[in-house]
Amino acid sequence: MNFVRDTFKNSTPSVPHFEINAFIGNEWVGHYQRNGEWIENVFVREDMRRRGICKKMMMHAISQKKQLRLFVRNNNLEAQRCYRSVGFVPRTGIDDMTEMVYGQIVGQ
Numbered sequence: 001m002n003f004v005r006d007t008f009k010n011s012t013p014s015v016p017h018f019e020i021n022a023f024i025g026n027e028w029v030g031h032y033q034r035n036g037e038w039i040e041n042v043f044v045r046e047d048m049r050r051r052g053i054c055k056k057m058m059m060h061a062i063s064q065k066k067q068l069r070l071f072v073r074n075n076n077l078e079a080q081r082c083y084r085s086v087g088f089v090p091r092t093g094i095d096d097m098t099e100m101v102y103g104q105i106v107g108q
């Protein structure tokens with residue numbers, strides 16, 4: 001899998017905000033965003049799901065940053081399985097969302 005990383009134009013230099021697109025060959029298969037330590041907008045193309053693409057995208061994120069966090073809906077078990085499989089653990093819950101973290105979150 002290949003990854004193409006772009007930086008958002010309004011990104012703060014000290015907390016870069018990235019859009020990462022994932023490709024198999026020339027085929028776009030999914031994307032995620034990383035805003036500092038926050039992972040956002042994880043999405044895998046519907047016809048390409050359950051093949052480990054989310055897992056590979058999160059491994060890519062970990063290769064770039066050792067502390068990560070995200071929010072996931074409590075009922076989104078597929079996404080939670082993906083995050084757990086690379087080492088994210090649940091930390092707090094807010095309403096119907098769970099915060100999951102990877103690595104040691106500084107100051108927490």
Ligand SMILES: CC(C)(COP(=O)(O)OP(=O)(O)OC[C@H]1O[C@@H](n2cnc3c(N)ncnc32)[C@H](O)[C@@H]1OP(=O)(O)O)[C@@H](O)C(=O)NCCC(=O)NCCS
Nearest residue numbers: 042043044049050051052053054055072078079081082085
């Ligand atoms: C959630 C989402 C990103 C998961 O993407 P995915 O590429 O299908 O996920 P993965 O294949 O990497 O892994 C998820 C689980 O799918 C299953 N799976 C993975 N490969 C599989 C295979 N070859 N055969 C059967 N099941 C498989 C496993 O249960 C896996 O968990 P595991 O690694 O613990 O076994 C995708 O469903 C999606 O885009 N959903 C809509 C948007 C969304 O909900 N985003 C998350 C917001 S927090």
